[in-house]
Amino acid sequence: MLLGKVIGSVWATQKEDGMENLKLLVIQPIDFSGREAGATVIAADRIGAGxxxxxxxxxxxxxxxxxxxxxxxxxxxxxxxxxxYEIADTDE
Known part of the structure; x- marks a missing residue:
């Protein structure tokens, strides 16, 4: 699994079987400091992220x-x- 931030949406009127009614989002992977951490991905969403x-x-x-x-x-x-989320301080 990875952490990401929703940065957009993708609309496709024609989709493969099984993908009906799926919202597609553009996700920017991020690290736990909020910095970009990889290439953007398109992810299916059934839970209503915005x-x-x-x-x-x-x-x-x-x-x-x-x-x-x-x-x-x-x-x-x-x-x-x-x-x-909470990240432990590792400066000890």
Whole structure:
């Protein structure tokens, strides 16, 4: 899984079977300091994330498992909207 920030949306009127009614978001992976941490990805979203929100993304086979055995061409899926997080101080 990775942490990311929703920076946009993708609209596609024609999609593969199994992708109907899926919102597609553009996600910028970030580190826990909020800095960009990799190339942007398009992720399917069924939980209602919006622009500017921090989200948890699952990628690859774990993202497809969420579709109960259906063969859906999804590589990344929003699995959580982040309310907050805490990182321990490592300067000790």
């Amino acid at each position: 622009a500017g929100e921090k989200v948890i993304i699952s990628r690859g086979s774990p993202a497809r498992i969420l579709f109960s055995g259906k063969n859906v061409p999804i590589d990344a899926m929003v699995v959580g909207i982040v309310d907050s």
